[in-house]
Amino acid sequence: MAKENNTQYAILGLLTTGCHTGYSIKQMIDGSLNHFWKISYGQIYPALKKLVAEGYASVQVAPQEGKPDKKEYHITSEGEKTLKIWLQNPIKELPVEKNELLLKLFFSRHQELSTTIHQLETYQEKLLNRYNTYEGIKEMITTRLNDEADAPYWIITLDYGLRTTQAQIDWCEETKAKLLKEE
Template identity: 65%
Template sequence: MTKHNHTTYAILGLLTIGCHSGYAIKQMIDQSLNHFWKVSYGQIYPTLKKLVADGLATVQESSQEGTPDKKDYFITAKGKTALLEWLQSPVGDVPVEKNDVLLKVFFSRHQPHDKTIAHLKTYRQKLQERYQTYEAIAEMITSSLHNEEDAPYWLFTLNYGRRMTAAAIDWCSDTVREINDWEE
């Protein structure tokens, strides 16, 4: 059996919720998955082509006047089986986060404390903006998409993001406070 990466399964999953074109897949990724899974246009179309070649999806082309032909992709029974097998496979290692703020803090003894505090305050502000975005998404799901079968699962992943973001905000505040305590 062909080995597939996680992006393959992300796209297979998106095919199950009505995202059938490369454009629709990219829109959904930008609006939801992008908060925890990054996928570029450069990955979407080759992955869709591979899904079709591997029999995990089919493609239906329809001509459009004045624009390129439209391609709609649909998950096959084999694709649903592959997605289910992946969903049920054991969880791998905990992913390692790449975070330039943490990297800067790690080496911050080499700069004045006020510079480190400025980085932390900027980061906290960005985290607070992200948290507000998550709140808005939660409100949109609960008010407009609550009838979707996937809505509870969307909220579970969103809740993870909210909790991680709240913890990071708290960490920023605590770290700034500790650095300020050194100055006294």
Template identity: 55%
Template sequence: MSKENYTKYVILGLLTTHCRSGYSMKKMIDTSLNYFWKVSYGQIYPTLKVLVDEGLAEMSDVVDDGNKREKKEYSITEKGQEELRDWLQRPIVSIPVEKNELLLKLFFSRNVEKDCSIEQLNSYLHLQKERLAVYQTIEKMIQSYSTGLEDERYWLITLDYGKRTTNAVIEWCEETIRMLSKN
């Protein structure tokens, strides 16, 4: 069974927000989606071209008032809306496998000193605490600049997932460090 390319749905979804250009999509990906879904800048424009070719999006040339240059703006078509809704309504049939370098290293850690594993865990714990702080900042930003858009509710839901899983990882790191620290 071939792997489905979800980039198409990422771009269609972004077209339902304020994102109209590849650049604005990249900014939105970097500041929100990147915490749970990776899309490279190099995927955006080829995917937009495919969406236009398939009639799922439309492209128009617009003059940018700031620098008087023409830029391409995209919008989702009704066919694109239907495609996105169809995908959103499909059930999730499997849990994706997470690639986690720390877990991979811990799995084989009998080959190094225990202190090395504890150091790895402390480093990971620090990164997780930094991530949690970023999530909390994003949450405050969404709440303070709230425009009442229905999207905001769902953005906060996905952010809550990130906060909860990060808190669980922090707790796991702390407990694992305590466990390994015992003789």
């Protein structure tokens, strides 16, 4: 069975947030969705074209002087219906995480403990940077975007990222302590 492509639903959802051009969709993806749902720039326009072809979105072309025509996309009532149906469907499976650090740790008896500890410390540093990024996004939402209808849901999603990142930071500390204790 082919795996369902949820990117089209992500794009439909973004059309409901005031993002109406490929560029504004990319900006929103880079600032929010890419932290938990990867969509490449190369996927946006084919997805928009497909949504228009299926009647889930409409496109309006606005000529611009000295520039290519600007295309603005809007979700249709059929698109809203499709998005709502998808939102109400149960989650089918838990995601499987590909984590290079865990893969390396699994085989770490084949390397020096100092190398393993260094890898954990580097990973932890990256997690701290991610955590700080999430805190910055949260600050922006609560101070500048709090009036947005989607803001409470953005904060809930962000809270997941903050909590799971903090749990990973704590795990790094505990793992380093265990490894150093066993040495």
